[in-house]
Amino acid sequence: MTDQSRDAALLLARIRATGDAPVPDQADVVTAAAVAADRIDRQLIRLVDTGRARRGDRLVLGWTDGAAPDPDRHPSAPPLRLAAVSYLTFALCLAAAWPTAEAAPYPGHGFRRSDILAAAIQMGANSKSVVAALDTTLPAAGLIAFHGEQGVLGPAAAALPQTTWGELRRIHEMLPHDKLAAVAPTTVPSPSPDQTSDKAGTRTISAPHSRPVTPLATSVSAIVAVLECAETVVDRKDLPQLADPAMRTAVSEALEGCGRTLVSVPDKGWTTGYAEGIADVLAQSGHGVLNPAERAVLTLILLRTVAIPRARGLQRGDSWAVSRTSTSLDELVKTRGLSRAAITDAIRELRRKGYVDSKPSGGYIPGPAFSRIDASLRAKLWEDLIVLARPNGFMAERIRARRTEQFTTGSDDSPRGFEESNL
Amino acid sequence: MLENNEPPPDTRSPDHEQLDILGFSHAQLSRDERYATWRAYAAPLTSGVGAVVEDPDHVALSIAVIGVFADHPSSQGLTFAQITSGLRQQGVDEEQKAIERRLNHLHREGFLLSYLPKLYQGRYVIRPAGLVGGLAAERVAEHGGVDELMLLLDRTRTALSVPNPDPVVVLKHLNSCRHALTVFAMDLQRRVATGTSAELIEAGRQHDHTSYTRQVADLNSLVTRHFSGHHDLEDAGTALIEAELLYRAQVRSAIGKVLAHGRSGLDFDVLTPREYEDAAVEAGPDALSEVGRYLVADAPPIYLDVAAMMEALEGFSPRSRGRIRPAEPPAPAARDDPLTELERAADQSRRHRQLGMEALLAGRNEVDLTATMQTSWETAVHVLSDAMALDADPNEPFVLHIAEEIVVDRDAPVSYLHPTRLIRTDGIFSYTDSESADTTQPRGPRDD
Numbered sequence: 014m015t016d017q018s019r020d021a022a023l024l025l026a027r028i029r030a031t032g033d034a035p036v037p038d039q040a041d042v043v044t045a046a047a048v049a050a051d052r053i054d055r056q057l058i059r060l061v062d063t064g065r066a067r068r069g070d071r072l073v074l075g076w077t078d079g080a081a082p083d084p085d086r087h088p089s090a091p092p093l094r095l096a097a098v099s100y101l102t103f104a105l106c107l108a109a110a111w112p113t114a115e116a117a118p119y120p121g122h123g124f125r126r127s128d129i130l131a132a133a134i135q136m137g138a139n140s141k142s143v144v145a146a147l148d149t150t151l152p153a154a155g156l157i158a159f160h161g162e163q164g165v166l167g168p169a170a171a172a173l174p175q176t177t178w179g180e181l182r183r184i185h186e187m188l189p190h191d192k193l194a195a196v197a198p199t200t201v202p203s204p205s206p207d208q209t210s211d212k213a214g215t216r217t218i219s220a221p222h223s224r225p226v227t228p229l230a231t232s233v234s235a236i237v238a239v240l241e242c243a244e245t246v247v248d249r250k251d252l253p254q255l256a257d258p259a260m261r262t263a264v265s266e267a268l269e270g271c272g273r274t275l276v277s278v279p280d281k282g283w284t285t286g287y288a289e290g291i292a293d294v295l296a297q298s299g300h301g302v303l304n305p306a307e308r309a310v311l312t313l314i315l316l317r318t319v320a321i322p323r324a325r326g327l328q329r330g331d332s333w334a335v336s337r338t339s340t341s342l343d344e345l346v347k348t349r350g351l352s353r354a355a356i357t358d359a360i361r362e363l364r365r366k367g368y369v370d371s372k373p374s375g376g377y378i379p380g381p382a383f384s385r386i387d388a389s390l391r392a393k394l395w396e397d398l399i400v401l402a403r404p405n406g407f408m409a410e411r412i413r414a415r416r417t418e419q420f421t422t423g424s425d426d427s428p429r430g431f432e433e434s435n436l
Numbered sequence: 437m438l439e440n441n442e443p444p445p446d447t448r449s450p451d452h453e454q455l456d457i458l459g460f461s462h463a464q465l466s467r468d469e470r471y472a473t474w475r476a477y478a479a480p481l482t483s484g485v486g487a488v489v490e491d492p493d494h495v496a497l498s499i500a501v502i503g504v505f506a507d508h509p510s511s512q513g514l515t516f517a518q519i520t521s522g523l524r525q526q527g528v529d530e531e532q533k534a535i536e537r538r539l540n541h542l543h544r545e546g547f548l549l550s551y552l553p554k555l556y557q558g559r560y561v562i563r564p565a566g567l568v569g570g571l572a573a574e575r576v577a578e579h580g581g582v583d584e585l586m587l588l589l590d591r592t593r594t595a596l597s598v599p600n601p602d603p604v605v606v607l608k609h610l611n612s613c614r615h616a617l618t619v620f621a622m623d624l625q626r627r628v629a630t631g632t633s634a635e636l637i638e639a640g641r642q643h644d645h646t647s648y649t650r651q652v653a654d655l656n657s658l659v660t661r662h663f664s665g666h667h668d669l670e671d672a673g674t675a676l677i678e679a680e681l682l683y684r685a686q687v688r689s690a691i692g693k694v695l696a697h698g699r700s701g702l703d704f705d706v707l708t709p710r711e712y713e714d715a716a717v718e719a720g721p722d723a724l725s726e727v728g729r730y731l732v733a734d735a736p737p738i739y740l741d742v743a744a745m746m747e748a749l750e751g752f753s754p755r756s757r758g759r760i761r762p763a764e765p766p767a768p769a770a771r772d773d774p775l776t777e778l779e780r781a782a783d784q785s786r787r788h789r790q791l792g793m794e795a796l797l798a799g800r801n802e803v804d805l806t807a808t809m810q811t812s813w814e815t816a817v818h819v820l821s822d823a824m825a826l827d828a829d830p831n832e833p834f835v836l837h838i839a840e841e842i843v844v845d846r847d848a849p850v851s852y853l854h855p856t857r858l859i860r861t862d863g864i865f866s867y868t869d870s871e872s873a874d875t876t877q878p879r880g881p882r883d884d
Contacts, residue, residue, distance in 0.1 A: 092737075093735065093739060100748035101748045154737075154738040187746065242739065244735075244736055287732065296729065302731065308724065308728045312724040312725070324704040348724070350720045367735040382731075386731070393730060398704070400726075401715050401723060402707050402715045403711055404723075407640075411692060
């Protein structure tokens with residue numbers, strides 16, 4: 014792997030972790046990333062800064078025409094969808110930001126949070142659910158972003174497939190424009206000068222040379238699309254092509270260019286994760302990491318659903334994602350120093366990030382994202398819990414000593430060939 | 437960060453480490469392990485093989501007997517019946533005969549003493565040595581005797597703490613500590629070389645305490661302070677340090693192997709469930725958030741389902757707070773007189789009936805309607821009602837003839853009906869076919 018390829022892989026992995034990334038100074042890295050993305054039918058989209066966010070131009074990962082995955086094709090692993098209230102809230106945001114179907118939807122107009130909230134409540138939605146959608150779900154998904162009270166469409170909206178925008182354009186007149194007008198007939202902001210500037214909008218960054226369209230390449234990109242968009246592990250019977258070693262190699266190579274890797278989950282199926290060393294670099298750079306409250310709540314869930322049942326001999330296995338024991342909010346709030354509200358907020362974020370899931374019968378369990386982490390991260394997580402449960406024991410001492418030794422000698426599992434500065 | 441080799445903040449009590457060691461439960465120890473431990477423990481006291489009980493419940497019953505005497509203090513001791521009753525209250529569910537056998541054994545061996553030195557006196561108390569033996573048996577099974585290391589260190593420290601410590605006594609204690617450390621080090625070495633994963637985990641639990649090194653170093657400092665220049669004691673202190681280093685190396689080796697096994701298979705039984713439960717309740721947010729610092733969000737992008745969005749919009753239409761009056765029908769347009777309208781409608785209906793019958797006649801003057809009516813009840817009703825209406829109208833040149841006989845056909849759509857004929861009476865048509873010519877008759881008197 015060349016330096017450019019590694020940097021491109023890191024760039025694409027960062028976009029996966031955080032939704033977008035600043036445009037690197039090195040043009041060749043952007044080009045290499047565009048080429049790697051093109052191999053899986055994705056394309057880099059440059060979001061030209063309109064001046065509102067003052068973050069500079071950003072890159073997101075969109076879909077080439079007609080390449081968006083079909084959500085109904087692989088029933089064992091449906092994609093991540095929004096709840097009804099979140100859909101309603103986004104429809105209101107979309108109606109406010111995109112008043113005329115003929116105009117380009119992104120970046121669109123700004124809108125006020127209070128207007129969206131009032132309109133949604135007027136339509137009969139639960140106020141708490143709307144607030145959660147406005148403050149957490151939709152911004153975390155990147156579909157909208159707020160700068161104070163003022164909201165705009167987010168980078169994930171710019172990355173939606175063209176087919177989706179086509180459908181939205183067809184139903185544009187059915188968006189709740191009238192509901193917004195009813196709650197704020199005169200306060201819907203008109204476009205500011207920078208929003209209407211010629212520079213604002215999106216620019217597609219195409220690969221310099223389009224790859225030849227072969228049956229193998231088409232299959233590879235289709236498989237990658239399914240794996241990358243599935244919320245959970247894809248059943249083996251849904252991807253019988255991966256039984257072929259040649260196909261697995263081709264998929265792995267395509268994923269590697271994007272900082273990803275193919276993961277086989279025993280007894281379940283296939284998924285994808287960060288390639289070796291990539292997650293460490295992202296974590297060291299602070300990109301996409303869980304915040305302290307989320308980590309604390311996740312630790313409590315892992316203690317109650319994995320560590321304690323396994324210490325009692327109730328379950329076995331080497332996967333964090335398999336747990337027959339669930340825990341409840343009432344159990345989690347028994348801990349000291351974390352309020353019920355803080356735990357609830359953290360769980361909502363952890364669910365969106367895939368680290369927490371719910372059983373159909375109720376109760377929280379480790380989420381499907383644990384299927385995506387590699388063996389070294391699985392082991393480190395186990396060690397963390399041992400250190401937490403007996404911080405002054407020999408085992409904790411040994412674990413700390415080993416990590417210090419690895420850190421100083423550079424012989425640990427971290428970054429092989431990847432450098433933080435590249436991010 | 438853990439990578440910086442700094443222990444994470446621990447919000448628990450300073451005595452937590454000691455609690456760890458004493459916090460093991462019986463459930464963690466297999467019966468075989470306990471039996472092996474007790475055999476080794478009792479070997480210096482027994483003269484033959486098989487003297488140690490194999491069933492740990494027998495030991496537990498002896499410990500329970502101690503509890504009965506504590507809960508039911510009596511000035512003259514307790515009878516077997518009272519002891520048995522007390523055992524039942526403590527949840528012992530052994531058979532009556534088994535309890536009696538065990539109590540008789542405890543009496544024969546002197547664990548239970550007769551309150552008065554009379555034969556068959558029948559009231560008993562516990563000999564204190566029996567109490568100590570029972571507790572020691574329990575302790576040695578739980579911790580594999582590791583407690584003894586702590587006990588020996590405490591005794592040595594106590595011997596050094598008196599105003600004028602006796603060098604002979606101190607030397608004896610130092611050697612005892614060294615012997616114990618060496619024995620445990622050798623046992624750990626054997627377990628690392630030949631032990632199973634479960635044995636190593638058990639050893640890792642028993643020896644996972646880091647304060648021992650500090651206590652040995654402190655002890656050596658005390659020896660140096662009190663007996664500087666006393667070569668035998670200084671040598672013993674140095675030998676104790678060396679033994680501790682050997683022991684510590686073996687502990688590290690055992691724990692390293694446990695860690696290697698544990699991290700590959702996510703074996704959480706390297707610690708007790710209680711320790712994880714304590715962490716889930718007592719660890720502070722800072723300690724909890726030290727876990728998973730390297731986890732990076734890896735969620736798929738949201739799939740925006742436009743159809744689902746439209747469904748959500750439809751589902752959240754504004755709710756009405758009261759009943760809404762239906763929309764008023766549109767005002768009628770200016771029309772002719774209602775009676776004229778009625779006559780026009782009646783004419784239109786008559787015209788439709790006329791056209792229908794003309795169609796059935798197909799240009800003839802007479803037609804048999806029976807076959808048409810047999811197609812369905814609905815058709816029969818429709819044809820018959822139209823024909824009767826025309827027949828009743830004196831201005832219409834139609835006569836309906838309904839025969840008296842009845843046609844019954846169980847399998848036909850219309851299972852029974854009278855043969856019916858429609859006759860045009862104005863005779864405007866003349867056909868060449870004989871049937872039509874024969875049936876063409878002027879309107880005559882009705883036969884119905």
